Amino acid sequence: MSEIAERYRRRAELFEQKVAAVGPDQWGNQSPCEKWSARDVVDHVVMMHGVMLMPVERTLEAADDPLTAFQQARTAVEAVLADPALSAQLVETPTGQMTVEDHIDQVVSDDLVLHGWDLARATGQDETMDPVDVERLWASTTKVPPDVMEKYRTPDAFGPGIEVFGAEVAVPEDAPLQDRLLGYIGRQP
Template sequence: MGEIAERYRRRAEAFERKVAAVRPEQWDNQSPCEQWTARDVVDHVVTMHGVMLMPVARTLAAADDPLTAFQEARAAVEEVLDDPMLALTETDTPTGRLTTEQHIDQVISDDMVLHGWDLARATGQDDTMDPDDVERLWAGTAAIPADLMEKFRTPGAFGEGIEVYGPEVEVPADAPLQDRLLGLIGRQP
């Protein structure tokens, strides 16, 4: 198993634990994402799994239960990551040409860390992110060129209804790295 697949599995396991811990009455709780409830956060992560599968001609079946939907999406992505031919299939993405596994790593794998925080906040769970993930995400996000970061902050720049990051939230320079990362992507830590 490669590094990307291992990272995906570790992050998916952490996200799945958060989804499984949501009580039925919490699904409508407001998340830190202004337009989303806890259910919307999971729906977004599942939908993005489906988007990552499209270049390799895979689709997801609909599931009403958020946990089942995520588990099925996770299984489909893990199947792709386990197949070298599918994982190394190249595709055009908004940030350039990538292999399917690179695209998974840069989009949904990272999303599960950040949206795991959103889900935890919405449902009163521990919102501490893995410190290694925080460092990796900070390094990658802080290195995004200003013009591309501006595009990431522009609602609809990558398609109707898609907003990658919100406006930056000022966080003290000496704040914990997790808080600085969250502020950089537009979250109030």
């Protein structure tokens, strides 16, 4: 298993545990994402898994409940990551050409960490992110050039209804790195 596949598997397991822990009456809870409920967070993560599968001509089957939908999406992405020919294919992305494996790593795998926090906050679960993931995301996110970050912060820049990051939230410089990361991407830690 590649490092990227292992990272995705670990992150997907943690996200799936959060989805499984959501109570039936919590799906409508407001998430830290202004326009999304807890259910919308999971729907977004599943939808983005489908986007990652399109270049390799894979699709997701519809599922009524969020847990089943995520499990099916996870299984499909893990199958692509396990196939060296599929994961090595080059694809065009909004940030340039890269392999399917790298695209999955930089989009949905990272989303599992960030949106896992959103789901935890919305449903009263433990909001602690893996410190290794926090450090990795901080390093990659703060390296984004200012003009690209501005695009990430602009609603609809990548298509209707797509918002990558919100406006930066001021967080003290001596705050824990998780809080600084969350503030940087527009969340209120």
